[in-house]
Amino acid sequence: MTSTQVHVRKDALSDAALVELPLAPLAEGAVRLAIESFSVTANNVTYAVVGDGFRYWDFFPAPEGLGIVPMWGHARVIESNHPDIAVGERVYGYLPMASHLDVRPGKVSASNFSDMTDYRQPMSPVYNSYNRLAADPEHDPAREAERMIYGPLFKTGFMIDYFMRSENWFGAGQVLLTSASSKTAMGLASVARQNSPKIRRIGLTSRGNVAFVESTGLYDQVVAYDDLADLPVVDTVSVDFAGNPALLAAIHGHFTDALKYSCLVGATHIEERGAGFGQSGGLPGPKPELFFAPHHFVSFFKQHGAVEGGKMVAATWHGFLGAVEGTIDIVRLKGLEAARSTFVTMIGGTVDPAKGIVIEP
Numbered sequence: 001m002t003s004t005q006v007h008v009r010k011d012a013l014s015d016a017a018l019v020e021l022p023l024a025p026l027a028e029g030a031v032r033l034a035i036e037s038f039s040v041t042a043n044n045v046t047y048a049v050v051g052d053g054f055r056y057w058d059f060f061p062a063p064e065g066l067g068i069v070p071m072w073g074h075a076r077v078i079e080s081n082h083p084d085i086a087v088g089e090r091v092y093g094y095l096p097m098a099s100h101l102d103v104r105p106g107k108v109s110a111s112n113f114s115d116m117t118d119y120r121q122p123m124s125p126v127y128n129s130y131n132r133l134a135a136d137p138e139h140d141p142a143r144e145a146e147r148m149i150y151g152p153l154f155k156t157g158f159m160i161d162y163f164m165r166s167e168n169w170f171g172a173g174q175v176l177l178t179s180a181s182s183k184t185a186m187g188l189a190s191v192a193r194q195n196s197p198k199i200r201r202i203g204l205t206s207r208g209n210v211a212f213v214e215s216t217g218l219y220d221q222v223v224a225y226d227d228l229a230d231l232p233v234v235d236t237v238s239v240d241f242a243g244n245p246a247l248l249a250a251i252h253g254h255f256t257d258a259l260k261y262s263c264l265v266g267a268t269h270i271e272e273r274g275a276g277f278g279q280s281g282g283l284p285g286p287k288p289e290l291f292f293a294p295h296h297f298v299s300f301f302k303q304h305g306a307v308e309g310g311k312m313v314a315a316t317w318h319g320f321l322g323a324v325e326g327t328i329d330i331v332r333l334k335g336l337e338a339a340r341s342t343f344v345t346m347i348g349g350t351v352d353p354a355k356g357i358v359i360e361p
Contacts, residue, residue, distance in 0.1 A: 004361070005098040006340045007066040010057065013048050014347045016340045023100060031080045033091065033101045038073025039148035040342045040357045042182050042241075044097075048347075049243070054292070055123050060096035068096045069343060070127070071359075072152045074144060075101065084108045092139065092147065093130035097339050099361045103130070110135040124294035138314065145330045146321060149356040150183050154320055156293040157187025158313055160239060160263065161195055163296060170260035172235040174200035176251065179241040180219060181209040184265065188239060189218035190320040204228065204247075212354050216327050228254055237261040240288070252283040259285040265293075328356045336361050 001023045009015040026032050048069050051057040060068040077089045082105050095101055106116035115128045133139045138147070169175070175192060177185045180203025189201050203219035213222045223231060228250055235258050238251050243264070252259060262285065301309045333342065339359040 003098060003100040004336050005062070005068055005096065006336055006343070007062050008048060008069055008343070010048075010051065010065060010067050013045075014344050016344055018336055018340060026079050026081050026102065027104070028081055030102050030104050031082050031085045032078050033075035033095075033103060034078045035073060035075045035095050035099055035101065035361050036090070037144070037148065037358055037360045038071035038095055038097070038339075039145070040071065040339060040346065040359060041149060041153065042179070042346065043153050043184065044069050044071060044343065045346050046243075058123060059094065059120055059127060060098070060101070061119065068098060071095050071097055071339075073148050073359075074133075082108075085113070090133045091130040092133060092136065094127045097336070097343070099336065105130075111137070124298070126294040126297050137310065138317075143321065145332075145356065145358050148358060149328075149330070150187065150320070150324070151317075153183040154187035154190075154317060155297070155313060156184050156265065157189070158191050158316055159293045159296045159300065160188050160265065160291060161191040162300065163291070164192075164199075164237065164261075165196055167261070169196065169199055170237055172237045172260045173198070174202055174234065174236050176202045176204060176231075176236055176238040177219075177241065178204045178239070178244070178247060178251075180205040180213045180222065182241050185239070185241050186216060186218055186324060187320060189216075190323050191316045193218060193323075194316050194319050202231070212327075216324060218323060233258050235260055237263065239263045239265060239291075241265050248288065249283055252285045256284045262286050262288040264288045264290045328354050330356045330358060332358045332360060334360050 002020050003023050005019050005021060006016055007019050047056040051067055056070055057067040059070050062068045073095050074090060074092050075095060077085055077087050080087050085105055103115040104117045105113040107114040112129055112131050114125065115130065120128050131138065177188060179185055185203065189203065192199055192201055201219045203213050203222045204225055205213045205222065207224040207226065210222050210224055213219060225247060231254065233255055236255050237260050240248055240263065252262065304312065342357050342359065
């Protein structure tokens with residue numbers, strides 16, 4: 001029996017290839033998952049762009065110089081050496097761009113377990129937890145595609161709003177979101193609309209995406225990047241999902257001291273990443289601060305507990321689903337070659353934001 005993986009060159013992310021590997025005998029206490037489906041989004045591009053600095057490449061090891069991009073999706077147990085995990089069970093969680101994954105379940109409960117594989121332990125526990133769908137309160141069989149496409153990105157948006165509210169939005173009356181067509185930006189806009197209704201939401205996007213972003217109804221105002229200079233200079237916080245240093249410099253240069261907080265989240269504009277991602281570069285106004293959602297989630301659940309914290313997330317999640325229903329077309333593609341080609345296309349920045357891509361290996 002063999003496994004298929006998509007290997008990406010770390011120093012040339014558009015260079016990706018399918019590789020066939022033999023499956024070793026399953027280790028004692030381990031479980032073998034056959035990957036059923038996952039989504040490919042701008043979030044996966046970010047995982048690859050910052051893969052070394054944030055150890056995203058370390059979750060699913062590959063040969064030297066190569067990496068396997070992490071995905072969020074569903075899988076089915078096809079072999080089990082663990083007494084509490086049965087063949088046929090389905091799970092949702094962090095998966096490789098591949099056909100199979102072996103995990104070592106620990107901290108097993110009715111609704112989830114953690115992969116205790118040694119090389120995964122230094123990374124955030126958020127990525128090592130797998131939901132057991134039979135007892136997962138978030139699982140909706142009719143919404144599996146939406147969960148893969150939006151779920152992790154929405155939760156990042158939830159945590160950004162939670163953080164900003166805890167800081168009283170740094171005294172600002174509006175938030176400026178770059179890459180406003182991205183799933184994470186849409187998640188933040190939705191949560192802010194629900195939980196921070198007094199904060200004005202301004203979406204920045206490419207001119208070609210303005211109509212789509214306006215159609216979501218999630219923003220109070222949508223502005224093309226070229227029209228940034230037309231915005232009034234008032235107290236503002238910015239959330240940069242683009243990782244474009246020229247755009248970040250333009251935002252800082254326009255608002256200067258009226259920019260009360262500069263938050264860096266993603267890197268969807270891969271061709272222009274660099275000083276704008278995680279570095280200040282001597283910009284006017286506040287120093288940009290990197291937001292790493294898993295760290296915030298650990299603190300959030302320590303404060304509120306798994307049950308109450310889960311209810312808080314779920315309440316805004318359902319509101320978000322209602323807001324975005326019908327705004328994207330879910331496109332299902334078969335095979336890992338489709339995953340490889342979709343990822344390469346996203347690296348080039350040419351994927352239609354009105355489409356949600358689901359891969360079924």
